[in-house]
Amino acid sequence: MSRAEELGVTRMAFLGDIVGYNADPAGVIERIADLVAAKKAVALLGNHDEAIFKDCSKQMNPNANAAIEWTKTQLNNSHIEFLKNLPLLINEENICFVHASAHNPADWNYVTDSMSAWHCAQSSGKSYTFVGHAHEQALFYQSAVGKLIRFAPHPGDEIPVLPHRQWVGVVGSLGQPRDGNPEACFAIFEPESEVLTFHRTPYDHFSAADKVRRAGLPEELANRLITGK
Amino acid sequence: MPINTDIEAVDDIFQEGKVVDGFTLGKEVHRGGMASLFSATKDGIEVPILLKIPRVGRDQPVESLIGFETELTILRSLKSPYVPKFLGAGNMATHPYIAMERVEGRPLEDLIKEGKVFTIDEVVQIGADLAQAVQSLHSQDAIHLDIKPENILIDDKGKLTLIDFGLSHHARYPDLLAEEMRKGIGSAPYISPEQVAGVRSDSRSDIYSIGVIMYELLTGELPFGNPQTMSGLRKRMWAEPFPPRAIRREIPRWLQEVVLRCLEPRAADRYQSATQLRQVLRDPEGVRITERGERVEPPSFWENLKGMFKAAGYEPSPSPRPSMGNYDAPLMIAAIDTRQSDEELRERMQSTAKNLLQAYPESRLICLSTIASTPTYEGNHESETASGIVRGHLVQLMDWAKPLKLPPERISYHVLEAMDPAARIVEFAKDNDASLILIGASHKLPNKVTPWRTSMTKIVEEAPCSVHIVRT
Secondary structure: OHHHHHOOOOOEEEOOOOOOOOOOHHHHHHHHHHHHHOOOEEEOOOHHHHHHHOOOHHHOOHHHHHHHHHHHHHOOHHHHHHHHOOOOEEEOOOEEEEOOOOOOHHHOOOOOOHHHHHHHHHHHOOOEEEEOOOOOOEEEEEOOOOOEEEEOOOOOOEEEOOOOOOEEEEOOOOOOOOOOOOOEEEEEEEOOOOEEEEEEEOOOHHHHHHHHHHOOOOHHHHHHHHHOO | OOOOOOOOOHHHHOOOOOEEOOEEEEEEEEEOOOEEEEEEEOOOOOOOEEEEEEOOOOOOOHHHHHHHHHHHHHHHHOOOOOOOOEEEEOOOOOOOOEEEEOOOOEEHHHHHHOOOOOOHHHHHHHHHHHHHHHHHHHOOOEEOOOOOHHHEEEOOOOOEEEOOOOOOEEOOOOOOOOOOOOOOOOOOOOOOHHHHOOOOOOOHHHHHHHHHHHHHHHHOOOOOOOOOOHHHHHHHHOOOOOOHHHHOOOOOHHHHHHHHHHOOOOHHHOOOOHHHHHHHHHOHHHOOOOHHHHOOOOOOHHHHHHHHHHHHOOOOOOOOOOOOOOOOOOEEEEEOOOOOOOHHHHHHHHHHHHHHHHHOOOOEEEEEEEEOOOOOOOOOOHHHOHHHHHHHHHHHHHHHHHHHOOOHHHEEEEEEEOOOHHHHHHHHHHHOOOOEEEEEEOOOOOOOOOHHHHHHHHHHHHOOOEEEEEEO
16 A cells, blocks of 8 residues: 555555455454545455355355454454445446456456456446456456457556546456465556556565464465465 | 547647647648648757647548557657657547657658669668667567558668557557457558468567568569458468569679568568667678578479468467567576475575576576475365465475565576476476576485485486586
8 A cells, every 4th residue: 555655546446355365354444444434445345355244155265264254253343344335336437446347246257358358348338447356467458349358467567548448457466466476466547647557566475474374364375475376 | 349439620629820738730741541740849848749640530440540549559658769759649539649759851662762772782771770770669579560661761861760650569568459350450562471360469570571671672672562462461471572683683692691581481480589680781791691592583383382382371480579588687496405404505505596696687596396296186175285285385485585585577486296306307497498507415414315316416417507506
């Protein structure tokens, strides 16, 4: 967040899965809730957030379930209330924010290929749709024939994204990237100049992993933070 | 596609004397099918300015807009003395324009149309300058893909500028023209065979186009004419061009060799970089003349037929990233035995790696460890599964490398599954073109021959590169 502020970000969108893997869920919720209350951010519901107040154990792997059970022990009622009140999807003038896909958002479909991106863009109907869920950064753009084409963005490059075509930005994850690079992912959109920049920023993932271990969360989750896989 | 073509007022906005975003429009200097060009001035900008305005509106082709968007993206990102400076752009929906430096010079096309006969030296000079200009794009991960005499400006002093990036490709931006239905967009005489096949990511396509231009300047003819049909365009995938020396005898063999090599159908058979092309044009002594340079007869019917059969299975060569060519970036491998627990050796290996990496600022390190084999069944716990075990080893490698404090682009980690670790490490070093393997030899190991020790001797004997053994 401090890196984003350095870069002049005025408003943030947290695209879901606020809790579920990290070692300080209460702290994260409180920080985000404050930003949302101050209208400096919007936050969306992710499948791991939903799992806190709904039984989703059949859809998740044992590590994720173990983490959910542990996370529940760390949260009080107001934390859970905050998660329950998170919206599945937020539509703004020409932007749509959603955790998984604008196409049946509650089904937690992944946007990973041309087809899923097309469904997502069709359903949102907006020029810009920003999603999380999938852990790898990608930008889908509408080609001359209408199809959405996947592009692997290079961190730090300002990509002109003009609003007459549809774009689906998969921003990647802050906490658990899975492309072999442990650096946190985020993206900055500048509506006035119509540019989108994907970012990777290093953070102390060793100590984050340490906290995960010390919290008694599964070792694998700590290892994922370190390896970025 | 929901492109807003409802911009009928563009012609009203852009008129001589009007002011748009601080740019005062001057005369309209050119009106083409895709765009109009106006001269302009703006306070604070010293260089002459050109505004490029796309032809948009109901009756205009969508391509002119995509080309405009592509040019905007790429021109904005380029920094090159051979490309007009980007000076600003207008809102695409309301008043689209690109403002750029107005470069002195006339299109090479004009000189050709006037019937100018180029001397051999002039052609060599233009070819070398073009190669240099193109290299400056390639080094920034951009490919022009529409190099033709119309898009090359030459000023009084002979300096070249490349213009029109409406069909260009940039590896770091979405390619808006990718998967276009129409294959082979570009100018028929100048595009490469792989462009005809729809490939837009090969920097060697620009080298092909330089070859066509040199051919044209030398002989006054186009190597494959100006075909208007797909089958006509495909001819360049198999046909040998008429040897330039058969048209103009004074062309030296070496130059014919260079031009024909640029025109090879398979990108892998051409010069692999624009720098290499520039080099041979500036130093003809270094050109090895093959059969290409000796040709004086037009290709026979039978040769053409053979070529045609070959082209039936034409496969474009794989395209390397334009900026590839990291010759001075050595790759080092640290083979780390995650099983051994000799702290002293560990530290010494770490400091050796650190010193070596400091000596070569462009170098990269791969931390390797080998495991015997992973279970084929999937256990209940993730630490028992193949991916879990590998990840466990990765963590140890990362832990090992932590004190080196290398940025992610300089380091990577691999866990190799192998029954014979030494053979696998050697193979890995070969595959990755490694320059050095770093291994540790501990004296604390028991005297009997341990597997790791035999591995070490094997690596020393069989490695394709230097092996650095760290001892305590």
